[in-house]
Amino acid sequence: MEQVDAGGSTTTVAASTSGESGLDPIARVRKLLFRQMLVGIKDGRFFLGSFHCIDKQGNIILQDTVEYRSIRRSSPSPTEQRCLGMILIPASCRTSCHVDCSIEEQLSLIQLKE
């Protein structure tokens, strides 16, 4: 698994992670709880917080969240950030969702997409 490289890795990964991708999606999402999650929303902001909860409709609750936004006018740093605590992100305005994980895990997640 350490020798994963950019090309021709798919087959190796499929073999090594077949056990994990065999789990049902709910169990796999449960394993993501408490991880750092990065959620992008419609108006262009990003939220980074620890994954707390998700419901049937896909609304997500994050804890200890930091909001990142790009600033329109010229400023020393390109983004601005502020701490928000616990937030609820409705499914309707979520555009992207990423979880902090090791490379192996990422590849097992790719499995699902295929």
Next chain:
Amino acid sequence: MQSVREEESSSIDQEPRSCGDNSVWAHVSPLLSAACSDLNECELIHGDNFNLFAAMSALEIMDPKMDSGMVSTFYSIDEAIESGFAPVPISSDRTVDVQCIIDIMDHLLACEATWHMGHSLAQTVFSCIYVLRPERTSSHALLHSFCRVIRATCRALVSVVSDARTNELRACKATSSKRRVFEARRKANDFVFVVCRMMQNWNLYKLIRNWKRAFAKLCYAGYVFHFLHALNCMRRPQGRGLELARKHIAYCIAELESVLSSVEFLSLETVENGKNEMEESTTGSGRHPIGFDPNLNKRLSAPTPPRAIKLLSWKKVGTSKFSAIDYYVKLLHNLDQICAFKLEPDLDAVLQFVVQFQKSRPDLVARAHLQLLLVQDGKLYGRDTFLTICARSLALDVTKNHGLHLNEYILQLNQLMINLLKILCANTPWQRRKLGKILNDWSIFNVQMGITVGHMMQQVTTPRTPKNGDKSALILNHIYGWLEEQIHWVALRFLVLGFDLKLYSPSEYCMVYWYMYIILWKLAEKAHFRVLIIVHTEEQKAKKKEDYSRDMAREDRISLWVLLLKCQTSLAQGLTVMIAALRNEGMCLKSQGPFNTENEKFVQHFGLLQKASLPKYDAYESFSESTCHARLDYLPVYECFRDAQKMAKEIKVGYANDPDKLAEVVGLEQVAEHNIIAVNLLCQDRCLKVSFEFIHHPHFATAVVRRS
């Protein structure tokens, strides 16, 4: 590797790891959506430290009132206009311009429907910059007049709804005046005029190339024109414009169908958008309309959630449940139903009509119109006082007793009747709550009137009093009896609405039917008493005048109504005994839970009725005494279901000309029939499983018997 990760993630105290050298950001949206579709309704994925109350206080992102940091494209209307977000004209190409205008019309229609459904005006119709700043569009005749029509329609509807005093519509400001409706009509006429003039100006070549678009515009013009004329006609006092309103409504429905038929052409051009987007789309063509930004007015949104709104889609495609066009078709049919109502000065007929009308769950606009029609200037339809109506339902003549209409009780009764009619036009949950509350007012009034009328009647029996006084005391006495009937009718409506709102659990059906039985029995008795009074007075009148023609139709109608009540009484009694027997034999769920005792549940459901002394004795004690001895063996002895079936057969003949009533009676008959069979089966085999379902009638349950 796998097991280690499991241990790691299952521990709550795990430190959030930053995205270091060995880790990456993995895209998890597909996994999340797969998990969400696997989850059951109301299920959550959460850790051990999850607390629902804490989660409720989470800051909701993209909620205009909670999320102060929302990034908007524009922070003011002027900024949006300056950056060319809503250009006038929309395009220099005439064809594109017209296409865009049709999209705007479609979207505004969807916005208006969403507003009618209870969302704020600021987030729906006034998300359109063209509507917000009508003066900008003055150079563009078509857009200008359409925006003015939309503004005028909104004003007219706000005035109708605020006149009806139902505070369900969320508006920027509610000012009421009849002028608004007339203003709206004038603007609709202007709009039609503009469309027609533009049609004439186009040369033939362009007309042929654009005829479908021109057609779509014409249909809109026709729709807007007739809709506003219909609203205007319905506002005429004493229902004088209803005939004309019906014609306009029929035109409206036809125009809407034509608008729909133009869609196929318009959407052909945007096939590349894909079907999924079409489902959500608020325009017929599937394109996004120009000049709309719902966030512009976000600070104006209502102080209570939900503030994030979803507009109705324009047309029903595939799986979407309800569309703006569906909404308008339903609204127009409901308005048509109101216009078709013969304004009979008969309270029974009015109450029956309102109940029937509410069955289709009409929306606010239709209900507000009904209320305005029924109660105008404190009179029914703005022409009949409630004294004449009460007297009519008792076949009494009150024209000679001039003092009576100033009688304190009659004035109070007038007010009670107005309130009752207004409440009956409200939405179902509100209606039930208010009915429960006014029952108390009615019963206090009933007691007061009972004392006074009792005194008056004693004086009447002594021979010294003048004759005219006799007469008015007699009338008051009859009205007192009629009042008791109305109180029981209100109580019955209160109980029945509980079924519509799904407030009763199957374990509570026994007490609900017991209560319905008590109320129905009393109501039938009072109604029967009224029939006797009517027959008596009519006979006397016939004796006095040789040529007097008795109103036999009315007598028949009330007798039929009494019979229907008796039929329902038998059914309610049958169901009570049957469910009680099943409970006593342990074949059906007992109403015992860990939280509330049966007595507490009883008080929760019927506390308001008991407060209004319906019935006058301790209801719970009576209920438990009358049901504790019921046994399956005795069930066939009670012939309640058979009686109900027999009566239903008789009533069916009487209601042959009234399809709504007939359908209800047929439902009652089927309930009786199926329950007879169920009782027989249950007596033979005690191992059968029973459940109660509302397959034949919305309020009377049918027992469904299964072997396992």
